[in-house]
Amino acid sequence: MKYNGQTVDLPPEAEEVAGFYGAMIDTEHAKDATFNKNFFDDFLKILKKYPPKNGVKITKFELCDFRSMFDHFEAEKTKKKSMTSAEKKTAKAAKDALEAPYTHCTLDGRKEKVGNFRVEPPGLFRGRGDHPKKGALKLRVRPEDITINIGKDVPIPTPNVPGTWKEVVNDNTVTWLANWVENVNGNYKYVFLAAGSSIKGQSDWTKFEKARELKKYVDQIRNDYNDALRNKNMGERQRATAMYFIDKLALRAGNEKGDDEADTVGCCSLRCEHVTLEPPNKLVFDFLGKDSIRYYNEVAVDEQVYKNIRIFKNGKNPEDELFDRVNTGALNRHLASYMKGLTAKVFRTYNASLTFQDLLDRGTPEKGTVQEKLNAYNHANRMVAILCNHQRAVPKTHEQSMGKMRDKLRGLKYERMKLRHALFAIDAKYKKDKRYKEPESDLDDDAIATHEDNLKAKELEKAEKKFQKDNEKAAEDGKEPQDESVLKEKLKEIEADYKRLKKERGTEKHVLKREKPTEKIEEAIDKLEEKIKTFKLQMEDREAGKEVALGTSKINYLDPRITVAWCKEHGVPVERLFSKTLMTKFPWAMEVDMDWKF
DNA sequence: TCCCATGACTCAGAAACCTGTAC
């Protein structure tokens, strides 16, 4: 790196930290003031211990230049990319062989896959949202930091780097294999078994069975909280209102958070500023939830809920707690009084899976194609993801791919228009036919001209390419190449075709290249009509789903047995919906029969 | 008895990686 234009000769310990930042100068993190401050504070501490060997004094972040480090990492990436596939394969095999001893463990005599067997490498803490500690240096973890949890009387594994374990315990009441305390927030980090392990599978099954059990109690719970919405005791009334939100809106419980964390909220920790009243009965929620993801929802609510929120907000400041007499502990204890193990998060699982089952039952076309059924499935999946507010960043290529789709749609409409005009040219009576009246609204003369230009350009290019290829082939076969005039003739033909099309513009008449009887044209229009319709739907779907993440609900909230049973009932291969990892995550769900319901 | 820190687990989106497909 450079400082104030001067090259800095850093010892490896300091160079590593500078490199962590250098690799990130092109990211959003490097534009964040908190991130930069935290990084630089920690960098200075490291520099104090490992000062530049050439005596440069680093004191100001603004004078640091990490560009050369960034370029270095980019070059490394490019080098890696440019390896031949054979080289990549060898490199991967070598890495796999090195890691093979650590990927599995023995649990009760069975071989089980370990999830995160690599310890987290050092780096800069990538806190989400306005995390006050983002950018802080996350230290390298050494054996001395790690506690391992193994069976009694089994040999103690040797660390793969020099050092000795912090501690070796034999605790069979927990599922972790190793843990350490991370230095930035003081949180525990664990090595667990993989998602497909027996332990995780068992726990997943329990989770969904618990959610199903809620079905037996949910009516009573709803009756009770609806009554309690009017309770004279404000604590009870607040709790009932909170339960209403957790149940109807699938909000998270909302534990209290500290000052050293990002300011995010859930149900119990909502502040007055997060909910506004919109007469006569609408509430507008606007707050940052888990991962600092915005929750925005305008929703019509029960009249009494609306009144309650007005009462709870009365006389309070925006930054005051909306439910000042409710906390997650008390709420969960209340829920547990209905059913053993019932907590706020069970409602999310319950409502997600039940909604999904219901949408599938009502929305799957019995006689549709597999694709149509898959569309119904994805739609149901999306509705659940929206309910749970599972978001993603809009894909970088979204606008581009929408543009391409719009072009394609215009192309289809153009084709349909030409077919209609062909009918009109044959018999003017078709103009009166309702079916062919609909004008292509987004196909004005300009659009048509552009489209035809594009088509022409493509055809010309294609013709040239074909000509070249034919000649190459001829040369290979030892034949004479075609004369240049053949190509010229062809190009001329194309030009003439488009000249004709240009003349047709505005006449509502078209002569097909190959003559067709009117029935055939009508048939073709119908087919095209269908194609346009489904394509439009596809476009709308893509636009509506650009910010919705489907994976989270599929992995965590939707009982996999719903999917398996649905697949069996509708003859859809499960592999179309579950990736390899999901297949290994849900082996316990695969045997249900087709009429299983959540 | 309550409250609050601790600990262990699930759930979350981004980034890295891989793969199928359109050209």
Place this chain on the structure above:
DNA sequence: CGTACAGGTTTCTGAGTCATGGG
């Protein structure tokens, strides 16, 4: 038939939930 790249899959680790236990 190779290649580029878009979109799907897997990995990574941060951010929640919630039970427990000790003061």
